Amino acid sequence: MTGDEELAHRFEEHRGHLKAVAYRMLGSLSEAEDAVQEAWLKLSRTDTDDIQNLGGWLTTVTGRICLDMLRSRTARREEPMGDTQDTARAYVPDPVLRPLSHIDPAEEVLQADSVGLALLVVLENLTPDERLTFVLHDMFAVPFDDIAPIVERNPAATRQLASRARRRVRGATPSAEPDLGRQKQVLDAFLAASRAGDFEALVAVLHPDVLLRADSGALVRGAAASKVVQGAKAVAEQALMFAPFTQAAELVLVNGSVGMVNAHRGRVQSVMGVTIVDGRITDMYILADPARLERLEVPRPAV
Secondary structure, eight states: HHHHHHHHHHHHHHHHHHHHHHHHHHHHHHHHHHHHHHHHHHHTSOOOOOOOOHHHHHHHHHHHHHHHHHHHHHHHHHHSSSHHHHHTTTTOOOEEEEEOOOOOOHHHHHHTTTOOOOHOOOOOOHHHHHHHHHHIIITTTHHHHHHHHHSSSSSEEEHHHHHHHHHHHHHOOOOOOOOOHHHHHHHOOOOOOOOOOOOHHHHHHHEEEEEEEEEOOOTOOOSSSEEEESSSHHHHHHHHHTTGGTTTTEEEEEETTEEEEETTTTEEEEEEEEEEEEEEEEEEEEEOOHHHHHTTTTOOOOO
C-alpha cells in the first residue's frame, strides 16, 4: 500500500463521523458531502507528519469548512428577496430516511445517534458561530480550546457562545415522544383521518397550536410555495386539501422518528417528519422541493 493509499484508507475510517458533523452543521446532505470532500482535499495537500490526532484534526477542519459555508449562506439570505423571515421559518432540512421495519443492529446504532428535524430547524436559527460551537462541543465533545481558533475568539468567549446556543436550543425543542410504537399509532391515526376526509379526527390528533412548515423550494411560486401554517384547524384543512395524494403514502423513519413518504404515480411528492408530544402532533415538517427530493435515498415500499 502506497503512502497516498494509506492516507485515503485512514480518511475513510473517519468519513462517517465527518459526515455526521457536517450534516448537523449544515442540515443538507449534499452540502455535507461537499464539506467532507473538501476536508479530504485539504488533508491530501497537508504534511501529515505533524498531525498527532487525525480524527480531531479532520473534525476541526470540517467544522471550519462548514462555518464558511454557513456564513456564505447567511450572507445570501440577507439579500432583499421579499419576506425573508417567513422563508427562513419554512425551511425544512434534508431528512435522513430509513425503513420503518427490519432494522438491523448496525442501523439501530445509527438511529440512536439520529438528530431530529426539530433540532435541525432550531440550529438553522442560530448564528453560524453559535451553531459551530454548539455542534462541535455539545454533540461531539470537541474542547473549547480547539473551537476557539475557528471562531476567532478566546476559549471563555467561545464557552459563552455555546451557552447562548444551548439556551436557545433547550427553549425551542420540546420533550418529544420517544417510543416508535406510540409514534406510529399517531401517524396511523393521522393517515386514516386524512384518507377518510374526517376533519374532526384530524383536529383530534393535532395539538391546538400545531405548526406546519412546508418547504417546496426556491423555484416554486403561488399556493404551493414554502409556507408556515399554525393551528389544528388550519393544518387539518391543509391535510384534507392534499388527501388524494396520501393513498400511496408509506410510513418510514425520518431522522430516527416515524414519518411519511408521500408518492404519486411512482414519484416521491413529499417527505413529512413530525414531533409528537402527549399523543398529539405539535410540529410537522414537509419537504416538497423536487430538486432536493431527487437527491434523497428513499426506502423502497414494504412488500
